[in-house]
Amino acid sequence: MTNQLQYNTEREHLIIPEYGRHMQKMINHATTRETKEERNKLAKSIIAVMGNMQPHLRDVPDFQHKLWDQLFIMSDFKLDCDSPYDKPIREVLEARPEPLRYPQNFPKYRFYGNNIKTMIDIANTWEDGDMKDALVFTIANHMKKCFLNWNKDTVEDYVIFNHLYELSQGKIDLKNSNESLSDSVSLMKSKRKFSNNNYTKKNKHNNNRNRKRY
Numbered sequence: 001m002t003n004q005l006q007y008n009t010e011r012e013h014l015i016i017p018e019y020g021r022h023m024q025k026m027i028n029h030a031t032t033r034e035t036k037e038e039r040n041k042l043a044k045s046i047i048a049v050m051g052n053m054q055p056h057l058r059d060v061p062d063f064q065h066k067l068w069d070q071l072f073i074m075s076d077f078k079l080d081c082d083s084p085y086d087k088p089i090r091e092v093l094e095a096r097p098e099p100l101r102y103p104q105n106f107p108k109y110r111f112y113g114n115n116i117k118t119m120i121d122i123a124n125t126w127e128d129g130d131m132k133d134a135l136v137f138t139i140a141n142h143m144k145k146c147f148l149n150w151n152k153d154t155v156e157d158y159v160i161f162n163h164l165y166e167l168s169q170g171k172i173d174l175k176n177s178n179e180s181l182s183d184s185v186s187l188m189k190s191k192r193k194f195s196n197n198n199y200t201k202k203n204k205h206n207n208n209r210n211r212k213r214y
């Protein structure tokens with residue numbers, strides 16, 4: 001009796017395990033029938049059983065189309081019967097999509113991030129005026145803040161202006177500007193203030209969770 005036991009690892013691989021092994025055997029049996037009339041009859045009966053196994057999908061559009069596609073897939077595309085829908089093609093189903101082309105950016109100053117280059121390119125498209133000047137100095141201040149995140153020491157404005165000139169390919173020149181950027185202490189203080197606010201809110205939320213309610 002022990003020799004007659006069968007383990008799932010020794011049985012045939014289930015193409016769609018959700019339908020179970022008995023359904024797979026029914027489809028294999030239908031594939032071996034000689035006449036097409038008998039295969040058509042068995043295929044319709046199998047589709048009815050498959051539909052009964054998923055009654056919550058009966059009102060879903062194209063549900064019958066899905067069942068017929070699964071029938072042919074579970075038969076390994078060997079079942080020759082009439083279908084009310086176009087039969088699926090193995091090559092189309094097994095075709096792999098083309099790999100996505102991820103942007104490969106290798107900026108010279110990585111501590112600024114990739115978004116800085118996008119902001120600079122947008123600023124270059126604006127017409128000269130107060131709006132563009134405000135945007136350019138906003139970008140420069142953000143660059144200074146990113147620089148301080150990477151290097152905690154203070155940084156002179158002319159360093160930021162030189163980097164901005166280089167990243168903009170010479171289109172944005174603030175080297176001779178009389179205006180100064182925000183000081184390092186203010187930029188770092190705003191960052192610490194934001195971090196402390198998040199920490200306070202988090203602790204307040206945790207304290208409320210531990211508070212007794214009557």
